[in-house]
Amino acid sequence: MADLLRGLLRHPSGRIGGAIVALYIIVAVLAHLGVTPYDPIQQFRIDRLKPPSGAHWMGTDMFGRDVLSRLMVGIGQSFLVAFASVGISAVIGTALGLTAAWFGHLWDGVVMRLMDILLAFPAVLLALLIIAVIGPGTGTSVMAIAFVYTPIFTRVVRGPALSIKSRDFVDAARTFGSSRVYILTRHLMLNLVAPLTVQVTLALAWSLLTEAGLSFLGLGTQPPASSLGLMLSESGNLMEMAPWLLVFPGIAIMLGILGFNLLGDALRDILDPKTRSALA
Amino acid sequence: MTPLLSVRDLRVGFGKGDAVKEIVHGVSFDLHPGETLAIVGESGSGKSVTALSINRLIDYGGGRILSGAIALRTRKGEALDLTQTSPQRMEKIRGAEIGMIFQEPMTSLNPVKTIGWQLEEAFRLHRGLSGAAAHKAAIEALERVRIPDAERRLGYYPHQLSGGMLQRVMIAIALATNPRLLIADEPTTALDVSVQAQIMALLAELKRETGTGMIFITHDIGLVAGIADRVLVMQAGDVVEQGPLDQILDAPQHPYTQHLLKAVPHFAGGEAVRHDFRRVDALKQRPALTVDDLTVRFPVTSGLLRRKTGAVHAVESVSFDLMPGETLAIVGESGSGKSTTARALLDLVQPVRGSFEVRGLEGKSQHRPVQMVFQNPYASLNPRLNVESLLAEPVRAGGGRLTSAMRDRMTYLLARVGLPTDSLTRYPHEFSGGQRQRLCIARALMVDPSVLVLDEAVSALDVSVQAKVLELLVDLQKELHLAYLFVSHDMAVVERIAHRIAVVYAGQIVEMGDAAAVLSNPQHSYTRRLIAAVPTIERRRERFELDTRSVPSLVKPIGYEPREASWISYGPDHKARAEELSA
Known part of the structure; x- marks a missing residue:
């Protein structure tokens, strides 16, 4: 773990990506604790559509709400959805991938063909379909995004798991009579930590984007609560009058995705033994 | 006479900038046309790095030539310093002037192109031949390396040929341009003994025919004898000794060379077998392992519906028994079914017929009395x-808990196999190959097994490490009264550890008996062939005959049952399968 942090600090894109992600996490935590400059849903009637100033750093929106506060809460909301959905899809995807690789035959065929079908649909479209069926809301967004990204984890896990399964140390474990659970967790899972870490980081970036897209379409977070996508959608008609309404959430989404992608790239380099020596 | 290749004070390092680590510390030698220089050393000695520096392939492996000179006299007679040559020029020289044969023939050929295409490519690139001319040259090249039926084989893909055949193709490609220098980097290490003998014979014959200078890299000093004119011994990046073949083998000066020659298990035709076990006395006890009519077959399916069209008869009616304290060596080549036999005893593959019975040690836990040590540590x-978790696994699998008594047993076993006792918190990558194999042995002993299956357990180790691990195994056997099932292809190693030997060929035991009797007086033609193929220093002046016989296919149609074996007895504990005379 300490090695991982040291590696991140030494890696150029790891430094930048790590800093951005750390900043976002701090902001998200603050927002959830309620530490924002103003109440994000309180309306200051006189201060409608004010450009950025000393009192409102990022200006105010059409209801006179503080954009910075709404942005912080929006980041908090987007992160909550992203982390929850990626967490769920990582657990389910890993379990499916591991069992598919381990049992093989029919189970492998059924699971992987199902995943292929899910992957054939564009992510947002599939999420839209699910929300259209169950109805919008934060919980639905989490479930929909988790559902969409499960096949990716299944695939990422199944490949390496198949090759690890045929390694001698797994055969050795069988000769000791080790239980299936022990072999799957200690021998297979432990050796999958590296590819999974990278995949989780990258999936966080995508699900951030998917969440923003769903909210933009009005199917994710519901007003008056705040989310990055929702802020973008609300600013659409006022683009020429109050560009700050569009610019700040836009930059926040872009920077967040950039941060996770840089971090993911860095982790991939650090955890891959082939490039690790070149960086050391 | 001017040398073909002259290397002076060659230093090679890996890494960038200040972090350069020098691997080869100043190697110098001369190679004359038509001469063969063998570079001998253990892993990490820098022998391959030296060779790869000569054709500058080291540039692509992260290495760099730090100083020194490599002078090559080209076909046109000019002397070229290869350390200063441009990469573009090197591309022309590789192939045209310097040929290279790698260790793994399976991975050095492109799997999606026919061997004919790959051979013709060599002629197209370096000799400017095309179409019919290249095709004709490719046929001739295959015939030169004694591949029968050359024209048809050109259309084969690499996976359709055996390892020995592929290595011949590699040699044909390397020789396609009549290089003046051929570098062979462990060309036979991945091959079976009898195939190895054929490749060595082929190289020796080609050397006589073409007058090519050759650098032959090997870890096996026993192999050097049949081919080299001069020998260069390397240790940790330094040349410790070099000189003519006979001088190095008969009167080695440097202690390391002497050590290498001593550490290499020389095959002695049954004279070096162990005499610490008398089967007659042991027969009063019950055997530790009894195997009866063990048969393993893998189904072969074909077509869209995966219909069973036959089966690979991997192990066919194998029967033997193993007494406590006894070592039975199962000897054979790859694909003979020796590993499958071992794996069947550990439930890693399911037999279709037959049974085996294991007897645990008196008063010890009866959980998994058979343990296995694998080839690749x-x-x-x-x-x-970490080591603690690794050692705990067999005990945990049997329902045991990590108690202080178990930790004591771990430290005791670690010390017993010769590892530092503070190893418990360390991870496998912190250990060398030999240490890892000791770790595997300690792990197998955690549950007090009565039978230890050693599947090529010392084959992946350097010779001097190999000797020490064998010594450890013999000591442990005497101390713990273990029965060993020692699976190996290496006759010299088998001679050092076996009490009895079973020779397997095409899934069947063809000869079995007392080690001394089988090795000194082999009766089955396959055993004789196997023993004749063992390279030894003593037999260095013998010439190997080329043998193109192929192993019979193990794939048999559904319902095929082999004929009942009839055995001929040659002594109190020595029998061989009767052979059909038609062959």
């Missing part, structure tokens, strides 16, 4: 678990 230890 780098693959058989989970890299993400």
Whole structure:
């Protein structure tokens, strides 16, 4: 773990990506604790559509709400959805991938063909379909995004798991009579930590984007609560009058995705033994 | 006479900038046309790095030539310093002037192109031949390396040929341009003994025919004898000794050369077998392991519906028994079914017929009395678990808990196999190959097994490490009264450890009996062939005959049952399968 942090600090894109992600996490935590400059849903009637100033750093929106506060809460909301959905899809995807690789035959065929079908649909479209069926809301967004990204984890896990399964140390474990659970967790899972870490980081970036897209379409977070996508959608008609309404959430989404992608790239380099020596 | 290749004070390092680590510390030698220089050393001695520096392939492996000179006299007679040559020029020289044969023929050929295409490519690139001319040259090249039926084989893909055949194709490609220098980097290490003997014979004959200078890299000093004119011994990046073949083998000066020659298990035709076990006395006890009519077959399916069209008869009616304290060696080549036999005893493959019975040690836990040590110590230890977790696994699998008594047993076993006792918190990558194999042995002993299956357990180790691990195994056997099932292809190693030997060929035991009797007086033609193929220093002046016989296919149609074996007895404990005379 300490090695991982040291590696991140030494890696150029790891430094930048790590800093951005750390900043976002701090902001998200603050927002959830309620530490924002103003109440994000309180309306200051006189201060409608004010450009950025000393009192409102990022200006105010059409209801006179503080954009910075709404942005912080929006980041908090987007992160909550992203982390929850990626967490769920990582657990389910890993379990499916591991069992598919381990049992093989029919189970492998059924699971992987199902995943292929899910992957054939564009992510947002599939999420839209699910929300259209169950109805919008934060919980639905989490479930929909988790559902969409499960096949990716299944695939990422199944490949390496198949090759690890045929390694001698797994055969050795069988000769000791080790239980299936022990072999799957200690021998297979432990050796999958590296590819999974990278995949989780990258999936966080995508699900951030998917969440923003769903909210933009009005199917994710519901007003008056705040989310990055929702802020973008609300600013659409006022683009020429109050560009700050569009610019700040836009930059926040872009920077967040950039941060996770840089971090993911860095982790991939650090955890891959082939490039690790070149960086050391 | 001017040398073909003259290397002076060659230093090679890996890494960038200040972090350069020098691997080869000043190697110098001369190679004359038509001469063969053998570079001998253990892993990490810098022998391959030296060779790869000569054709500058080291540039692509992260290495760099730090200083020194490599002078090559080209076909046109000019002397070229290869350390200063441009990469573009090197591309022309590789192939045209310097040919190279790698260790793994399976991975050095492109799997999606026919061997004919790959051979013709060599002629197209370096000799400017095309179409029919290249095709004709390719046929001739295959005939030169004694591949029968050359024209048809040109259309084969690499996976359709055996390892020995592929290595011949590699040699044909390397020789396609009549290089003046051929570098062979462990060309026979991945091959079976009898195939190895054929490749060595082929190289020796080609050397006589073409007058090519050759650098032959090997870890096996016994192999050097048949081919080299001069020998250069390397240790940790330094040349410790070099000189003519006979001088190095008969009167080695440097202690390391002497050590290498002593550490290499020389095959002695049954004279070096162990005499610490008398089967007659042991027969009063019950055997530790009894195997009866063990048969393993893998179904072969074909077509869209996966219809069973036959079966690979991997192990066919194998029967033997193993007494406590006894070592039975199962000897054979790859694909003979020796490993499958071992794996069947550990439930890793399911037999279709037959049974085996294991008897645990008196008063010890009866959980899993058969344990196994695998060939590759780098693959058989989970890299993400520390030594304590690794050693605990067999006990935990049997329902045991991590108690202080168990920790005491771990430290005791670690000390017993010769590892530092503070190893418990360390991870496998912190250990060398030999240490890892000791770790595997300690792990297998955690549950007091009565039978230890050693599947090529010392084959992946350097010779001097190999000797020490064998010594450890013999000591442990005497101390713990273990029965060993020692699976190996290496006759010299088998001679050092076996009490009895079973020779397997095409899935069947063809000869079995007392080690001394089988090795000194082999009766089955396959055993004789196997023994004749063992390279030894003593037999260095013998010439190997080329043998193109192929192993019979193990794939048999459904319902095929082999004929009942009839055995001929040659002594109190020595029998061989009767052979059909038609062959």
